[in-house]
Amino acid sequence: MSSSSSSHSISPTPLLKDELDIVIPTIRNLDFLEMWRPFFQHYHLIIVQDGDPSKVIKVPEGFDYELYNRNDINKILGPKASCISFKDSACRCFGYMVSKKKYIYTIDDDCFVAKDPSGKDINALEQHIKNLLCPSTPTFFNTLYDPYREGADFVRGYPFSLRMGAPTAVSHGLWLNIPDYDAPTQLVKPRERNQRYVDAVMTIPKGTLFPMCGMNLAFDRELIGPAMYFGLMGDGQPIGRYDDMWAGWCTKVICDHLGLGVKTGLPYIWHSKASDPFVNLRKEYKGIFWQEQLIPFFQAAKLPKACTTVQECYIELSKQVRAELAEVDPYFTKLADAMVTWIEAWDELNPSTTTTA
């Protein structure tokens, strides 16, 4: 027999039944939940219905859920509803705001249960919870990946003072089958499927940005919730498909500033269907240009030490967006306004700051 749980690992995984909400943005009946039933049925769902609010969304029986359509969002937020996107899955962030739980898991409705290499169904949520409950290691790279996983540890040369790690704020999961490609790559490689199961979880180092995909994503709402704003996309906006990217860039800059960790890797979900690359190209078009300026902006962004809460960091970031990105496009002035509105709305719905009730 080999061994031996990591001296650092936490096991077995708690279910966190009363501490986690699953947020699902959708425009259709949620048949996909049938496949997730064994893993999701103990949790509360927050369904954010996009598009026509008069349409009735069917949810399979036995699930515990609340559902918000556009009318509900407008009623709850009033004029501040302007910060929530319409006709775009970016609307999901409304669910983060109305949740009262410590943890959020968000998943797209075209994502199914994937199988690990042994053929076993992957309980994605359990792995996300593991990721969130174990520390991250943002300040130094561990070559055997997550040192807190069973069968792994810190390797020779890893400074001992850094082995406590940092609290994990985000767990970014991946996708088998249809990879999360942009429209140009979809167009160039229409047949490419992700078949590589990489059995790893790792911390994205401090100071490094990454493309955060919202398809299969969990986070600690108390630690980072107010930064998880998915921006202005869809109806009436010049851009789409950058909602999660925007949230990821802001979140990473703030996590780095506050000493929080971001993990990526396991768990995989099965992404069933590629979206239309032509439609995607239209949505992404401006973003392809803009991101060339956005990335250097976020790479250079520095937050003052005085910003010690996520809200303070986010408001500061909105000021920098306004000051430095308005020249890219007037859209960014509107987005900076929306960032402020988002925080105002967040604080209104979550008056007791970020402390658990």
Added chain:
Amino acid sequence: MSSSSSSHSISPTPLLKDELDIVIPTIRNLDFLEMWRPFFQHYHLIIVQDGDPSKVIKVPEGFDYELYNRNDINKILGPKASCISFKDSACRCFGYMVSKKKYIYTIDDDCFVAKDPSGKDINALEQHIKNLLCPSTPTFFNTLYDPYREGADFVRGYPFSLRMGAPTAVSHGLWLNIPDYDAPTQLVKPRERNQRYVDAVMTIPKGTLFPMCGMNLAFDRELIGPAMYFGLMGDGQPIGRYDDMWAGWCTKVICDHLGLGVKTGLPYIWHSKASDPFVNLRKEYKGIFWQEQLIPFFQAAKLPKACTTVQECYIELSKQVRAELAEVDPYFTKLADAMVTWIEAWDELNPSTTTTA
């Protein structure tokens, strides 16, 4: 059928028979080469014999090699031989210096051929060559790992201007079975074995340090060779088992400065036998304390723009070591001297700078 080679990938892997040397430090007969014969026999070996030079090292028949013992090193380098460690596998870096090839692969003599999950022997060298011939992505993280691998690419949100990547200078391979743990971890977890095959290669982001292990390591000698100095360890020195770590910290800082990439992950070798943790603890003892100051030093190290060659960078780094680490221990003044000697010796043996003959 899915698909399809990456639009960025380079295949099939060239053998680079005339462009790569394998460097092996050893104190014993090289029986371990029998297992590597199918993969190594086309390459030239540089064997650096450590310890008693009168001992005869047996090399299995059919291998093309040159062997240097301590007498040879002293003869070739004269007084500059002082920079090459004795009674420590750090002596291997002499082999990097006398090589005239573009690429180096170095491996420990207790490392054997590992098997992939399908049971197939892993050609570690071929994977290293793939890693070195494909670009790296140090400035932005790709969540599907190496975007140049077959079946992978850059994900949505990855800036297009960064997809050319950076030249790869280092390929850091991993180890199945005995993990590369420090003495305290060995003592605490004597039975731990690495059984997790992580099917990934990734770039260590710019600005992030990592613990570079010399057990299974390849690099582009022309791009980074002079930074691969394994320091002063072993006989007459207060420390051991930090040779590769030292080289890794220096190399990473210089790669970051020069815009070069460092990859880690595949290939795995099978590490057969754990070294004695009590002996290791004695060797590592001071390093455990020192690294707490060394890591912040290297994390903060900045090289001036005027340093445009590896040699210039390394000499500059030696000055910073002398100025800032002497207070940690007088050893670092000696090490700073040795860093300068190393570069002098390197340039003496490699007068035509780093351009290929």
